Amino acid sequence: MPTNKNAQLRYKILDRCFSNFKHKYTIEELVDEVNENLSDLTGQIISLRQIRDDIKYMRDRASYNAPIKAYPLGIGRQCYYRYEDSGFSIFDNELSAEEIKDLRSTIEMLGKYRGTPANAWLEEVISNLEYRFNIKPNTENLIAFENNEQLRGLEFLSEVIDMTIHHQPFHIHYCSFKGKEHNAIIHPYFVKQYNNRWFVLGYNDKYNAISIYALDRIQSIKESDISFHKNDSVDFKTYFDNIIGVTLLDESIPIETIILRFEASRFPYVLSKPIHQSQETVNMDDHTISIKVKPNNELRQLIFSYIPDVEVVSPAWFREEIMNKIEENLKKYSAVQKGRTEG
Template sequence: MPTNKNAQLRYKILDRCFSNFKHKYTIDELVDEVNESLSDLTGKVISLRQIRDDIKYMRDRVYYNAPIKAYPFGSGRQCYYRYEDPDFSIFDNELSVDEVNNLRSTIDMLGKFRGTPANVWLEEVISNLEYRFNIKPNTESLIAFENNEQLKGLEYLSSIIDMTIHHQPVIIHYRSFKGKEQNAIIHPYYVKQYNNRWFVLGYNEKYHSLSIYALDRLLSLKKADITFIKNDNINFKTYFDHIIGVTLLDEQTPIETFVLRFNANRFPYVLSKPLHSSQEIVNIGDHTISIKVKPNNELRQLIFSYIPDIEVISPTWFREEIKQKIEENLKKYLTMQNDCIDK
């Protein structure tokens, strides 16, 4: 029997069925299992007779010597097929049943982003995984991710990722949050998502330092025909360990301990969803926690997202800063109230 591409695909599917000790596959179920994958991947189906021939071929001592045994199942003459040895596989370095299930879940999650302009590159990755491991994704809608498809700049994401991976310098046209436009040559080192936005960090030739750019503020980008300046100084595995978000204006900024008090209703939420990996309980009765981070704008935004359920206890300078911002904001509401009374 020739071991063509379709035959090898059938053997892989059968091998996984025989290795799965959590399910008892009858001969009809084996036919269905193989045809489900074959029809999706090749558009072809096979007969029950072909499955019986495949089992015979896999049992052949000359080829695989697979210990496939038929066990009585239910009433009548029905039986199920399984390897006698739970550790046996005709393929070396193949995935286990549990690993296949985990991979299927991963493909399901990645598939959420299929079809979006930002993730065309994912289509090829997922398709290759599906074909390589004969896995059909779940067609039910069971998982949802936060994903703002209307966010500007997503059309640049796949290009930025490719350029970062392949060490390709890039010329960007960028508009800052204040509306100032500029051109910059950067050598992309790292791409990160935070708060449903994408950022690229790279070496800026003009400032001779690391710069960060939000993709939703990009106006255009193109390849720069220059030699890539390699990153030899920054370890991005630990770069974000002591900050919230992505902004680190100066690596020499010291780490500080921020003590925060929450009201009784919000405190359990903060315990279940820590503000930072360094979070510790200072006084559970007083609903107080601490985090050890470097101050940045994202920290300030996080604090304000919890108002009025939060109070900054220390450091003093940060408590005063938050207090001043609250007072400035309160003036706007008081002014509006006075305007209404005057009228």
């Protein structure tokens, strides 16, 4: 019987893998999956032999009697491992009264997303939670979340999330904001929402780099049968720390200290709802704040959303850029006004 202090943690990881009927875990992938989780939590690494011992122990009638079966992959003698019974788990999932209370609140919040094309995938998750733990949400309509049901691309959201979770590469037909169409194969790493839009970030074979795609510009999507390119370079826990939004076209772009001055009436709002996590107050009397970010389109759009209550103080090049854009915009209004006058 395994006596390693991390045995229970390994069993939980393996139990999750054997219960996953959307991925075929080979013995090598089981080793990778366990080590990836263990290294994050304990810093330890286990061997293939240990995984085989764990499978044997979990199968044992006196321990868990788990119905773990090896299925041929059709590639030589390689096999993948999975429970024969899709509903089996070695853990009974008993919850405390406090955990049930928290789960009920979670189900109630998730339930607010029911019935929309973007979140149809939640229906099965919520229903399973309600059935499994005999928890029914409060039927009163007490909470609302911002949700744009008219946004294009929402029909792809559940599929993209699912393929990201299960490390499934996919092929997309994409149309850029300039109307240029192209095809791409993406190895999805991360899904993020910003400003009511959804984006998927992943490795692009063509560019040998991370690319970002807005779901509302995806025209079609389908699974690819190529091997998944594992993410060994990007930590998405910190990837967005130095930007606003999601766009980081070039990681070599330096971080700039942006100083902004606001009108007195708008300044309290900016203090109560910081523009970025790096925000600091420079001068209360002058209503100025600073943020340390890599300038991108989302930053520019955010600044324009505060006009006419904001002024870019520095850096000089960024101040000039924003000023030029404002002048260009004023010319359009002036041209319209002149046309009306002449008419």
